[in-house]
Amino acid sequence: MTPEQKGPGTMMRVQQFVNDGWKFDFGEHPAAEREAPDPQWYDVGLPHSFEQPDYRAHRIYVGHGCYRRNLYVDEAWLGRWIALEFMGVFQTCEVFVNGRSVGRHEGGYTPFTIDISDAVTAGANDVLVRVDNLWNARLAPRAGDYSFAGGIYRDVSLIVADRVRIDWHGVGVTTPEVSRERATVAAAVEIVNDEPRPVEVNVAAVIADPVRAVATIPPVRRTIPARSRAVVELEGALAHPLLWHPDHPHRYQLTASISVDGTVRDSHQTSFGVRWFEFTADRGFFLNGEHLDLHGANVHQNRGGWGDAGTRASIRRDVAMIKDLGMNIIRGSHYPHHPYFAEECDRQGLLFWSELHFWGIGGEDTEGYWFASAYPVNEADEPAFEESLRQALREMIRTQRNHPSIITWSIGNEAFFSDEKVIDKAKALTSELVALSKELDPTRPAAVGGVQRRGFDVLGDIAGYNGDGAELYMDPGVPSVVSEYHGTLGNGPGEYEVQWEHGVETDYPWRSGKIFWCAFHYKTIAPGSGLMGLADYFRRPKRAYHWYREQLRGIAPPEFPEPGTAVALRLKSDTETIPTDGTGDARIEVELLDEHGRRVADDRTIELTVVEGGGVFPSGPSFTLSPETNSVWDGAGAIEMRSYIPGPQRIRAVVEGLAPAEIVLTAVGPAKPGQGTERRFAPPAPFLAVPPSVPGFMSLASYRPVKTSSTAPGYKGGNATEPGGAIWRAERREPGEWIAPSLEFQYPINRIEIDFAEPPVHPWIVETAEDSRTFVPVHEAEPGGERSVRIEFETRTALTVRVYFPKQPNDIEEIRVH
Known part of the structure; x- marks a missing residue:
C-alpha cells in the first residue's frame, strides 16, 4: 500500500489486513523466534483456529500453537508509530519481531495492539506469535458452556500512524441530549504525542451522513506535553436528526482530525447513531420514546468447519439470519464478540447485548478445566483473575462504545455457579464491574445475565433471567429480560413448532423482552449441549427457524424435502x-x-x-x-x-x-510474490484433550432450571436444587404431580439422592430422560421409609431427572444428582 501524502513530509494513517501468508505449527517451539523459519510448518490464513476442521466433536486441542509471517515495512514508515492490531487471540499470546519480544496479551475475546515501532527495519521482518489456550485459574473465563479453542481466530492488521496521532479507538462519540428536533454530539478525542517536545494541536471534526456533510464541530486548540496524551472534548449539534432504530438504522460518520502548524497529522472516522432508550421496571423497554418489545436470540461465534475462526462475511450472514427471523435483538453470549459484529447490528438494524465473560457452568466444579468455579477458589488466584475481567471490560467498551446497536454492557452469565465459600466475592466482583462499566460509559446501563439464583439479579441495572428464572421472578421490581429460554433440541431438521418453556410465551408489560437460546448450534466442552439452535452448526435453518419466522413475520415455511432418490x-x-x-x-x-x-x-x-x-x-x-x-x-x-x-x-x-x-x-485482490506455489495444509490437531474425569463435589442438578407440574405459592421448584432447607410443594394434591430438575447438558449419572421434607407418605417414582421428554423409570418406592434416600444404578445418560407421584405428591427439600 502506498501511504497517502497529506502535507510536506507528512503521511496519513495506513491500515491494512495481514491475514494472508502465515505459517503455523502445533506446539510451543520455545526457541523458534531465534531460529530460521522451519519449511515444514503449514500454510494457513487468518482467521484460524487450532480446531480446523471442526465438526463439533466433543473434544478440543489444549496446548500451544505458533504462527509466523514476513511483514513488509516501507522505509518511509520508519520513525512513525507502527503496530499490529489483533482482533482476538485465544487466549494468551506473545509476539516477537525479528527475534525480539515486543508484547504479550492475556484474554481471548477482546482486541489489542502490539507496538512494533522500535523492532522493525525497512523491508521484510519476521513476526512470530506464540499462542496457548491452556486453562488458567487466574484468567477469565474459568468455566463455561463453550469450546475454548485456541488460535489467532480473528483478523490481524498493520497500522502505521504519525507520532502525533489520535490514539487507537481514541474517538468516543456520545449524544448527551436527543430529541426529534435536535441532538447534541460530544466527541472525546484522545491525542498521543510521542515526540520529545510539546506540540500545539488543532482538533476538528465533521459529521456526515452517507452522502454529505451535515455539521461541523468547532475546533479546539490544545498543547500536548512531550511523550504524553490528553483527551480533547469537542461538541456540536445536529438539527432534526435521523434517529437510529431497527426499522431504519440510520448512521452518521464523524471524522476527527488533528493538525500541527496547519498540517494534518492524523484523522480517524467512526460511525455513530442518534437514539435514546430506557429499560423500566414496570413498562418494559423504550426506544426513541416508543415502547419496543424485545425478542431475539443468543449467538455464539463458532461455526461448522472453521470453529471460532469466522470471517467478517460469516458474521454478516449470522446477523442477517437473525434479522430475517423478524427478531430485533442479539445477545452476544457469553463474551465480547468481534467489533464487526456490533457494526453489522448497527447496519442491519438489530439491538445488541454485549457481554463480558465472567462465566459459570454448573455441575462438576473441578479445578483444572472449564468446569471450575466461576470465581477462583484459591485466594492467591483472585487478584489476577479480577484484573483480567477489568482489563477485558475496558477493552470491550473502548472498542465498541460508538455502536448505536449496543444498549447494555452485560457483566457475565451465571456467575452464581461459584463455589459456596466464594459466592460473596463473586457478587462483590459483579457489583464492582457494574460500577466500572458505568464509569467507563455513563450512557448505557449495566446488565447481569443469568441471575436466577443466589441474589445476583439486584446487582446490575438490568436483570437477565435464564431458564426457569422466567417463572421464578414475576414482576421482580427491577428492569428485566428473559436472557435465555429453550425451545428446540437435536441435530437434523427437527420439529416445526417450538415448545415454549417456563411460560415465556406470555408477554408481561413489566418485562422488556425475551432472548431465545440459541440462534445456532455451537461446539462445547459440555456433553450433550450445543444442540439448541434454530439453525445447525453449519448455519442451515432447521424447521423451528421457519416456525419462528412465520410467527414473527407471517412468512409461510418452504416446502420441506421428502424422502426419495436423488438423480x-x-x-x-x-x-x-x-x-x-x-x-x-x-x-x-x-x-x-x-x-x-x-x-x-x-x-x-x-x-x-x-x-x-x-x-x-x-x-x-x-x-x-x-x-x-x-x-x-x-x-x-x-x-x-x-x-x-x-x-x-x-x-x-x-x-x-x-x-x-x-x-x-x-x-x-492483489497478486503477491510467491502466491500460487505449493502449499502444505495442517492436519487435525495431533492430540485432543477431553474434560478430566475427576468428579466434582457439586450435584449436577445444583442451581439448575426446574420444571414442575404445579407449585404452591412460596414453595418454588428451584428450592429442591438449592441447599438450605427450603422445600418444593405442589399446589395440587392429586395424582400425576411431578418435579423435574434439568441438568442442562447430557451427563452420565449413576446416583440420585432425595431429601424429602418428611418421610414420604405417598408412593413415588424416579425417572430420567435423555431428551427432557421421554422418561424411563429408575426407581419406584412405596410409602414410608427414610426421609433421605440414596438411589444407585448402572450408569445412564440423562438430560432431565424427574420425581413423579402416581397418587399424591410429597414435599421435597433437595434433589442431588451425580
Whole structure:
C-alpha cells in the first residue's frame, strides 16, 4: 500500500489486513523466534483456529500453537508509530519481531495492539506469535458452556500512524441530549504525542451522513506535553436528526482530525447513531420514546468447519439470519464478540447485548478445566483473575462504545455457579464491574445475565433471567429480560413448532423482552449441549427457524424435502466473488435433487474439492460433508470457502452414483510474490484433550432450571436444587404431580439422592430422560421409609431427572444428582 501524502513530509494513517501468508505449527517451539523459519510448518490464513476442521466433536486441542509471517515495512514508515492490531487471540499470546519480544496479551475475546515501532527495519521482518489456550485459574473465563479453542481466530492488521496521532479507538462519540428536533454530539478525542517536545494541536471534526456533510464541530486548540496524551472534548449539534432504530438504522460518520502548524497529522472516522432508550421496571423497554418489545436470540461465534475462526462475511450472514427471523435483538453470549459484529447490528438494524465473560457452568466444579468455579477458589488466584475481567471490560467498551446497536454492557452469565465459600466475592466482583462499566460509559446501563439464583439479579441495572428464572421472578421490581429460554433440541431438521418453556410465551408489560437460546448450534466442552439452535452448526435453518419466522413475520415455511432418490446435484454459492484479505468467503451449498429438480431427503456423503485456484476449506482444498458428522441432512450440506490467492476458483461436488457438479467463483485482490506455489495444509490437531474425569463435589442438578407440574405459592421448584432447607410443594394434591430438575447438558449419572421434607407418605417414582421428554423409570418406592434416600444404578445418560407421584405428591427439600 502506498501511504497517502497529506502535507510536506507528512503521511496519513495506513491500515491494512495481514491475514494472508502465515505459517503455523502445533506446539510451543520455545526457541523458534531465534531460529530460521522451519519449511515444514503449514500454510494457513487468518482467521484460524487450532480446531480446523471442526465438526463439533466433543473434544478440543489444549496446548500451544505458533504462527509466523514476513511483514513488509516501507522505509518511509520508519520513525512513525507502527503496530499490529489483533482482533482476538485465544487466549494468551506473545509476539516477537525479528527475534525480539515486543508484547504479550492475556484474554481471548477482546482486541489489542502490539507496538512494533522500535523492532522493525525497512523491508521484510519476521513476526512470530506464540499462542496457548491452556486453562488458567487466574484468567477469565474459568468455566463455561463453550469450546475454548485456541488460535489467532480473528483478523490481524498493520497500522502505521504519525507520532502525533489520535490514539487507537481514541474517538468516543456520545449524544448527551436527543430529541426529534435536535441532538447534541460530544466527541472525546484522545491525542498521543510521542515526540520529545510539546506540540500545539488543532482538533476538528465533521459529521456526515452517507452522502454529505451535515455539521461541523468547532475546533479546539490544545498543547500536548512531550511523550504524553490528553483527551480533547469537542461538541456540536445536529438539527432534526435521523434517529437510529431497527426499522431504519440510520448512521452518521464523524471524522476527527488533528493538525500541527496547519498540517494534518492524523484523522480517524467512526460511525455513530442518534437514539435514546430506557429499560423500566414496570413498562418494559423504550426506544426513541416508543415502547419496543424485545425478542431475539443468543449467538455464539463458532461455526461448522472453521470453529471460532469466522470471517467478517460469516458474521454478516449470522446477523442477517437473525434479522430475517423478524427478531430485533442479539445477545452476544457469553463474551465480547468481534467489533464487526456490533457494526453489522448497527447496519442491519438489530439491538445488541454485549457481554463480558465472567462465566459459570454448573455441575462438576473441578479445578483444572472449564468446569471450575466461576470465581477462583484459591485466594492467591483472585487478584489476577479480577484484573483480567477489568482489563477485558475496558477493552470491550473502548472498542465498541460508538455502536448505536449496543444498549447494555452485560457483566457475565451465571456467575452464581461459584463455589459456596466464594459466592460473596463473586457478587462483590459483579457489583464492582457494574460500577466500572458505568464509569467507563455513563450512557448505557449495566446488565447481569443469568441471575436466577443466589441474589445476583439486584446487582446490575438490568436483570437477565435464564431458564426457569422466567417463572421464578414475576414482576421482580427491577428492569428485566428473559436472557435465555429453550425451545428446540437435536441435530437434523427437527420439529416445526417450538415448545415454549417456563411460560415465556406470555408477554408481561413489566418485562422488556425475551432472548431465545440459541440462534445456532455451537461446539462445547459440555456433553450433550450445543444442540439448541434454530439453525445447525453449519448455519442451515432447521424447521423451528421457519416456525419462528412465520410467527414473527407471517412468512409461510418452504416446502420441506421428502424422502426419495436423488438423480442429480446442484451446487450454489451466496456470492460470485471472494476478497483475498481474509475478510470474506463464499457459502457453498450442495443439494441432492430428484428427477423433477426438487431437493430430496436422500442423505449421502458429499466430497467438495477446489480443482482450480487457491480456494481453501477448513481442511484444505477439499472438505467432506456427511450424515455421520451431521453436516448433511434433508438432502443438502453447506460449508464456507475462502481464498487468499486471486483468480478463478472452480469447485467440484462429488456424490457416489451421481454426476459431479461444478461452480466457478472469482477471488479478488492483489497478486503477491510467491502466491500460487505449493502449499502444505495442517492436519487435525495431533492430540485432543477431553474434560478430566475427576468428579466434582457439586450435584449436577445444583442451581439448575426446574420444571414442575404445579407449585404452591412460596414453595418454588428451584428450592429442591438449592441447599438450605427450603422445600418444593405442589399446589395440587392429586395424582400425576411431578418435579423435574434439568441438568442442562447430557451427563452420565449413576446416583440420585432425595431429601424429602418428611418421610414420604405417598408412593413415588424416579425417572430420567435423555431428551427432557421421554422418561424411563429408575426407581419406584412405596410409602414410608427414610426421609433421605440414596438411589444407585448402572450408569445412564440423562438430560432431565424427574420425581413423579402416581397418587399424591410429597414435599421435597433437595434433589442431588451425580
